[in-house]
Amino acid sequence: MLAGSATNVVFGLLRMAVLLAALESSPSGRIAGYDVAATVTYVWLGQGLLSFVVLWGDTALADRIRSGDVVVDLYRPWDLQWALAAEDLGRAAYCAVTRLVPPVLVGALLFPFRWPTPERWPVFVVSAVLAVLVSFGMRFLVNVSTFWLMDNRGVVALYGVGTSILCGLTVPLDFFPEWARFVLWFTPFPGVVQGPIDVFIGHGPLWTTVGHQVFWVVALFLGGKLALARAVRRVVVQGG
Structure with a gap:
């Protein structure tokens, strides 16, 4: 946990230096509505959300499918998808304290920072939870493909590389060409990182962002349930 938080801070400093240099090269000192405070907030909140939503590295279910241990999970009297979702929410609650808060505090204490207005705090909490569920929905489908x-x-490797760019972690999606932003917001990716950040800093339409997340939570869970239902027909157990 400590090593991960330290790594987040180091990479946060590097990302912030690059983006602030880009702002300095702009005659207005702003890019796509992002000033220094908004950019700093974007970087440090993004570093905190990185582990909170788990953009990559989640192969637990895939490993159990390869080993055959998933059969034990399928025998248990639960809905596997919902059980894993509940486990992921518990993990996220722990990461909110140990991995999300520390980078945000570093950014807020050392650099110009943009805090949300009081009425946006509860919406941000809801958006952050939805971001975890959107991420889980995509990770579940990637794992079920096993x-x-x-x-x-x-x-998994392609998903990890693509998600970093498409979800708005590398650079804000508003830095992209207009056609690319239009296409991306028809996918679930912005709901993982860019959506919660937009809610936090007050960038973009609030309820449209949350509505986008709600839609993809439902769509991904239904897609995951259908994929799992079809996948279990392929399960073959030898012996026992």
Whole structure:
């Protein structure tokens, strides 16, 4: 936990230096509505959300599918998808204290920072929880693909690389060309990182952002349930 928080801070300093240099090169000192305070907040909140929502590295279910241990999970009297979602929410609650708060405090104490207005705080909390669920929905589908691929490490690697860019972690999505922003907001990716940040700093339409997240939570959970239902038909257990 300590090592992860320290790493987040170091990379936060590097990302902030790059983006602030980009702002300095702009005649107005702003890019796509982002001034220094908004950019600093974007960087440090993004560093905190990185582990909170788990953008990559979640292969627990895929590993159990490859080993065959998933059969034990399927025998248990629970809904596997909802059980894993509940576990992920518990993990996120822990990370909110240990991985989300520290980078935000570093940014707020050392640099210009933009705090949300009082009425936005509860909406941000809701948006952050929805971001975890959107991320879980996508990660669940990536992991379930192991039922067909047997080894989905290639899919996991592509997902990790693509998500960093498409969710708004590398640079704000408003830095993208207009056509790219239009296309991306029809995907679930912005709801993982860019959405909660927009709610926090007051950038963009509030309820449209939250509505986008709600839609994709429902769509991804339904897609995951359908994929799991089809996948279990392929499960073969030898012996026992």
